[in-house]
Amino acid sequence: MKAVLRQSALLLALALLPAAVQALYLRERIPWQSRVAESDLVEVETARAWGANVIWVDARPVDEFERDHVPGAVSLNEDRWSEALPQFLANDWSPEKKIVVYCSAASCNLAEDVARRLRAEAKLPNDIRILKGGWEAWLGKK
Amino acid sequence: MNGKRLLFSSLCLSIAASVHASLVFEKTEVDLKPDLGAAQAVAVFKYENKGETPVHIKAVRPSCGCTTAALAKNDVAPGEKGEITATFNIGDRTGVQTKTVTVDTDDAKVPQTVLTFKATIAQLLDLQPTFVFWQANEPAQPKTIIAKVAKEVTVKKMDVVSSSGDFTTKVEPGKTAGEFKIQVQPKDTTKPLNATLTIKPDVTPEKVYYAAARVMPPGTAKP
Numbered sequence: 259m260k261a262v263l264r265q266s267a268l269l270l271a272l273a274l275l276p277a278a279v280q281a282l283y284l285r286e287r288i289p290w291q292s293r294v295a296e297s298d299l300v301e302v303e304t305a306r307a308w309g310a311n312v313i314w315v316d317a318r319p320v321d322e323f324e325r326d327h328v329p330g331a332v333s334l335n336e337d338r339w340s341e342a343l344p345q346f347l348a349n350d351w352s353p354e355k356k357i358v359v360y361c362s363a364a365s366c367n368l369a370e371d372v373a374r375r376l377r378a379e380a381k382l383p384n385d386i387r388i389l390k391g392g393w394e395a396w397l398g399k400k
Numbered sequence: 401m402n403g404k405r406l407l408f409s410s411l412c413l414s415i416a417a418s419v420h421a422s423l424v425f426e427k428t429e430v431d432l433k434p435d436l437g438a439a440q441a442v443a444v445f446k447y448e449n450k451g452e453t454p455v456h457i458k459a460v461r462p463s464c465g466c467t468t469a470a471l472a473k474n475d476v477a478p479g480e481k482g483e484i485t486a487t488f489n490i491g492d493r494t495g496v497q498t499k500t501v502t503v504d505t506d507d508a509k510v511p512q513t514v515l516t517f518k519a520t521i522a523q524l525l526d527l528q529p530t531f532v533f534w535q536a537n538e539p540a541q542p543k544t545i546i547a548k549v550a551k552e553v554t555v556k557k558m559d560v561v562s563s564s565g566d567f568t569t570k571v572e573p574g575k576t577a578g579e580f581k582i583q584v585q586p587k588d589t590t591k592p593l594n595a596t597l598t599i600k601p602d603v604t605p606e607k608v609y610y611a612a613a614r615v616m617p618p619g620t621a622k623p
Contacts, residue, residue: 318465319464319465319466321465322465336466336491336492336493337466337489337491337492338491338492339491339492339493340492340608340609340610341610343530343531343610343612344531344596344597344610344611344612345596347531347533347594347612347614348594348595348596348612348614351614352616352620353533353535353616353620354620367498368464371493371497375494379527379528379529379530380529380530380531380612381528381529381530381531382531
């Protein structure tokens with residue numbers, strides 16, 4: 259009995275070995291692994307609680323935005339960035355409001371890119387956050 | 401003895417299952433450096449079916465709407481080679497852009513492969529910042545936007561036009577070659593104003609950039 263148990267444990271360890279090697283090798287390439295610092299993220303509940311003190315920026319492609327979006331959100335993505343940014347700044351931006359940028363799981367890291375450019379290129383002084391879980395998280399808490 | 405044989409077989413099987421795939425890609429990661437001003441970047445991922453049974457490619461899924469993935473055929477016979485072409489529409493993107501294409505197959509051993517390409521998008525003109533603003537009643541002093549031209553390009557002249565007569569603009573040479581200082585000044589800061597600044601460096605083909613200027617409404621809180 260002891261031998262069977264020992265052999266089972268050994269077999270299990272051997273079966274797990276390649277999986278562990280693969281997981282270690284692919285550690286940096288897991289698509290859902292966020293590059294964003296936790297302090298740059300915001301949960302849906304927190305962002306909602308900010309109420310009117312937040313500007314929602316939808317970084318998804320325009321067709322996805324047109325299908326549905328967070329109420330009051332502004333479409334701003336990198337497809338037409340140089341034309342859309344001045345419009346956003348003229349019509350929607352306010353220095354005292356927080357900015358929450360979101361994309362969806364399908365549109366990967368678009369929110370990160372938009373948030374980065376609002377900070378680095380437009381030099382906006384606002385508290386700019388990325389919605390944790392993106393559009394899907396918003397839908398889940400609707 | 402039987403135990404050792406069993407162990408050995410299990411080891412071989414588990415290793416084989418993890419490393420052997422029928423559909424083998426030459427590279428799963430590609431670096432792209434599109435030309436300055438290019439509209440698209442194309443990544444080609446070559447594959448071969450090194451197994452003994454046909455593989456059916458069920459889907460190729462780009463990670464975002466800015467990328468399309470093309471596949472000549474879905475069924476790959478043993479020994480057959482092919483390629484998946486990922487076309488990335490650059491749009492107004494800048495810097496390093498990492499995108500993926502997920503390939504789903506009916507290969508039980510490796511049902512999914514993630515192909516990654518990293519495109520480094522060089523900018524013809526870097527504007528810092530792309531936005532200048534004044535609080536209401538702030539002194540109407542000029543604010544500066546620095547325009548830096550990429551090293552590969554020569555720009556002798558840069559035109560800047562404001563969409564509103566409420567702002568004046570002036571272009572001066574910067575500290576170094578290929579650098580320009582764009583001075584923007586509102587005529588008045590007692591009322592809300594805004595303008596889009598159209599920036600045209602003398603490059604061929606013609607390329608237009610935009611910046612923005614704004615005077616905030618009275619009562620707007622400071623950040």
